[in-house]
Amino acid sequence: MPNVDSIWNAIAKLPQPTLRELFDQDADRVTRFADTLDIGGNAILFDWSKTHLDQDLVGLFSQLAEAMDFASAREALLTGGIVNPSEGRAAEHLAQRGTGAPASVEEAAALHLRMRLLTEAVHEGAMGPVKHLIHIGIGGSALGPALAIDALARSTAEFRPLVDVHVVSNIDGNALEAAFEVCDPAATIIAIASKTFTTIETMTNAGSAVEWLQEAGVEDAFGRVVALTASPDKAVEWGVDETRVLPFAESVGGRYSLWSSIGFPVAMALGYEGFAAMLDGAAAVDRHFAQSEPADNLPLRAAFADLLYTQVHECQSRAVFAYDERLALFPDYLQQLEMESNGKRVAADGAALDRPTAPVTWGGTGTDAQHAVFQLLHQGTVEVPVDFIAVKQPGHDLDPAHQRILLTNCFAQGAALMAGKQSADPARRYPGNRPSATILCDALTPGTLGALIAFHEHRTFCNAVLLGINPFDQFGVELGKQIAKEMESGTGGSFDPSTQALLEKSGLTT
Template structure:
């Protein structure tokens, strides 16, 4: 038995207490289990008091973190060491924000200067009139930009984005056609985001975008393309002028790449200052994560709760509900971040993982979700830890009653999940004692969004370290791609009878 096995055994043997008992025993629980991060765009409150963490569990998890080498793993990550052992490289997303190996930070600074120069040149009309950008990527190359643009680039009475950005990821041609319909080809640029510049969905969509420009009478369609890639030579070979290739490091993973040149469409939509503010908000969280130990470290605290529910209470899912329409894509973003990072079945040193890894991440937008899935959360037979994310300041100019009702519903759901309600009619009884955490932002600004994303990056990393897996590889996505390529090349043979029949029914095989 390893040291961590012994810790897990001790944690599993600790008594379970109800939320009501935990609050009754500690008048100061809200203060002790909440924390505020000072962010340039407005502070963020993290309230983990309505989880089942107790002082004993916290002490146990702090011991687990020590035995699992959390401090050392954090140092490796933030200093540019080999944080991704299966691929033998660093994980340098924080270097894009200014914390990492000196050489990597300097390289990121140069990239950002080039990126800023291109963005400002486009905004100033030096490349002709540009009113639209179609950003083509998939996975992290699309989810991060889509989230940031949807959250921060919505038009108001006083402001419109300098460039209208459409993010396209799906290989389904309907997605790309919708972007074409919304754009004037004579005033459109294309951003192609692919780490390898070989991703089949992205490159197929990019080729169709070039064809659209050609058929629309654009004389130099490749001159309208900006490439965002870790393989600049391939981008140049494909036809992009090297002055419009924005390279990023191989050590920046796709789902962590928003901070690199993958953030180009965000800067196009917000202006450079908006993208820079996102970096500033994220680095504020980086500094807290680097300089704070134990339970006071807010991403680590969240990981303690996550692991308690998955490892000790058998929860297989965790839900996030954004009580702000601008954050509607946040649950989608977290799905990839958490499930691609920590959906593993081996440890970092290649041994079988003998405990659960990541739960299924899911969620939605309040108050819509209350009328769809909250029935299960309140009265279903499974326990689902819930995160609520809300914003104190509204993002609209309508009657303030809209926002009052929105926030009231958010806080009421957490209270109801915890308190429950007895009834002589079993169908109208609520068991209560159901956990939630709440993240409350003062305002939704580029800096606070950057901080929210960085918080969840570090939370995901902390979860991985404590169960001793590598969160920075993702080999699980490869097998399906390989088989799809075989089928496309006409080499698919010997599949199971169901797959063979489906291929024939779809006309993909004689």
């Protein structure tokens, strides 16, 4: 087996046919680079044929996976081994979906049962009338629930959420007040999602939410609070009765925590069966990831393309466009998943890296984005790989023309990025040969959403393994938080002149 550097050199030296040439050279290209997974009777198509991957590149990237001991890293993830060496921890979000160390899988099942029983009790009136839930968290404790609620809990002619859920993360009081304005305090419960139950933004918002209940005349405001945490003792100390504390394992990281009790608001809105279907959809992708060889492993193949563009094409960003309003928050969710996981500058052993790691993940919703940013994608001077995510079955009952126009625009953008267009007028010339991938779901269900999220979790992990970095720590978020605490407490001493002037002009210091 060649060493890692020689494999990267071989990848960089391969000829670079255009996308059109790749299709011309391989009549089976669509079949070769587009595969379908069945998720509870609904198919998801993963089409990577409009990327510059070919069989030679897949072969070399498969060698890279072997050289980086991908098989052992995957096995450690699947069995609850240490995959976070800087903190000496496992990353056991897969145990929430039934894969992992037997004791961890058993614990996850027990905690899910506890969540199910509380969810059903609340639905049956154990906490009084409940029409609204204000879910307070930040980072993964908010992004996952917000995505799932926005995607799955919209009112339609056929479906009404069991509870109206509002996810609040920002410490800016405007965010919390917006939830207060549409919720009846007499029929509202509060969920506080914090792994440590010390996160300053979350706990400040939680305190204000309890005060809102008290000021509205709710007799036992703390009796309307549910805690979702890996630190149950701190939740009880804060004032939450232990019967309304839903713990989750310390080994479940924040941006992977939707599968744990952090999914409580999803179960409240959809019923526990809806949350369980999300788990099942994710578990289906886990099985594919565990059992597939590198050339056929969909998350790994996506990582091969990601690395081709960051390492060889020197792309510094990747765009994601959801051609379905229900998935409008998906790019936001992926920003944390990918950039917090793989935005590193050192290898897992602490050695400095001499190559790029995560690109900047950004995106939006089609067709809105077409009228805002696609000018740059088609004719700008930077190359940006694009992922399109679309759903065949609409989430509305309006004229089918809406869905037809939506999907044709989605597919047309990928075709246009690839084909380009020549013109005698330079301003009307499109270079083409710009890559895209398309994920097409039959329907947006709890299962398919769970599968989409799990696919991207594994894709992120594969990128990390092939780069030799640790995707499960996030020390980069700590320094700014530490300095903010010093400013708040007045213990930070002097800051740079610009920061000091900002503090003074804001009235935060004298």
